[in-house]
Amino acid sequence: MNWLQKLANQPDKRWAEFKLGLGIFVVGVMLILAGARWWIWLQIPALLFLLVGSLIAAKGYLGILVYRLTINFKKVKPPAQFDKDK
Template sequence: MLFLFNDIHQCWQRFKVGLSIFVVGAVSLFAIGHFSAFFHYASLTILFVGFGYAMLGYIGIFIQRFSFIKNKKPPPKF
């Protein structure tokens, strides 16, 4: 599972794609969600899939930033 979070560029790409899918789901929910129950739930499904994918990328970004801080050497003492 940790192999998903090794490359920061892949994590950013995953976050941006997930955010785009989320926006498509949100726009479709407001634009066509009121026509029928099928469109409403299909839009919600797209929205939640995009949210999950974006959060997978965001968790990778967070882990990369946190490990950078954790592995940073302390300043030398004078």
């Protein structure tokens, strides 16, 4: 559970990780398309880009998700209002 809290403590860092992973994933997709068009051996490193980008983006997304879920549980409920008419 400690690693989950550690993952959720820095949402800005996780957002940056998610964007980095998404960018690497998009580069992999572009390399796959270029390999299908011009040089087929370009698709092998593209698969590695897809894998690495997916893992980085998933880690970032998990951190963002855990942060969003735990922030709702930390909200303090307002004190109960007493009925002033009685």
